[in-house]
Amino acid sequence: MRKGEQTRSKIMDIAEAAILAKGFDATSIEEIIEEVDITKSGFFYHFKDKNSLAIALLRRYIDREEALFxxxxxxxxxxHEDPLHAFLIGLRLFAEMMSDLPTIHPGCLVAIYCYNERLYNNEIRSLSQESALAWRARFQEILEEIAAKYPTKDEVDLVALADMISSTFEGGIAMSKILRDQNVLPDQILLLRSYIKLLFLD
Amino acid sequence: MRKGEQTRSKIMDIAEAAILAKGFDATSIEEIIEEVDITKSGFFYHFKDKNSLAIALLRRYIDREEALFxxxxxxxxxxHEDPLHAFLIGLRLFAEMMSDLPTIHPGCLVAIYCYNERLYNNEIRSLSQESALAWRARFQEILEEIAAKYPTKDEVDLVALADMISSTFEGGIAMSKILRDQNVLPDQILLLRSYIKLLFLD
DNA sequence: GGTAAAACTGCACTTGCGGTACGGAAATGA
DNA sequence: TCATTTCCGTACCGCAAGTGCAGTTTTACC
Structure with a gap:
């Protein structure tokens, strides 16, 4: 890795942690460069403004989430070769991973940006929407495979059901933060899993 | 209503709309006073600083949500006299109300603040946590009444299940905003309703 | 080991916003 | 009428984002 990339990713690491902890606007460039130990000029060498840092962070975050899923x-x-049971296992692995975090989940960048909309960040809105649509497509595919094999016990829209995974994730993180209770997020994922089970299984 | 209260609530109305639309930091005091048509001195007569405006907004928001529920x-x-069916009706009414909104749901103030944590807002964190605990208590009571009458089809923690209502609300709003699709929130509430149905009813 | 490009530093400046301070004026209500 | 409430006007401070550009060091590569 070249030196420039190293510094760039160090800026991003420190910025992301600060933004997740305090919010985007509450995180000043000055505090970032102090922790990275560079000057303001150094920062603006890598990012033309704060907004382009935001976009870079969002891209990286989305890619990582994608890889995680x-x-x-x-x-x-x-x-497990069966689509339903594989999905149920996946949800449990997901819950376990969220449960094994050292602290409360640091938060979702997509949600942060969605609650900090500005006029100048159309690109951020588009990126967020695209990634949410990608999540939807991913889970919709799985659910359709399941639904082809298992009849549902209640009439549901599979697209909405696909969104329920993202929604549970976002809601769970928010409630974990609000209640300051690390267990809320994994518990919510397990409830989602329980629903999937009851919906498709006997 | 006295004149002062009128101005005060006008400030709050305009501030709340702007904050929900753009975020807390992105909303400047200057733009608020311009729309209210008062001066900066007028603003600081009513609120000693921006943070105390935030607190006032949060208190009002929480009270309104409480009244709505x-x-x-x-x-x-x-x-309906049966607790389960009454709850199912309540969830449907909730979904309908969210569906009948003229635009996309404007957003939840509690979530906004939870994603804009700062050092100086311990009061905001406490208020948010308290209101989330109040929501939990409200739904936990209902669910326990239901569980006393109907055995659950899957082993679940009723506290987590109570949190699921708030979590679905927060997640649904976030996903509605991210996807720019008004229907996501009501759809998620209906899925929650479907789960409650499958969980308690055969 | 020289050299060009990359990766910064230093500094001076502008703009916008939150917030303070305080005197005074106008509206309101008993 | 008269005090209290509800503002207005103005001048100011400090901080952070962002600009501009010249100069310096560091790195990668032949």
Missing amino acids: DKLFGRAAEL | DKLFGRAAEL
């Missing part, structure tokens, strides 16, 4: 549900598919 | 599930209890 790939790994999680890929592993689950290895553990 | 009272009305919603109170009405539902009038419509």
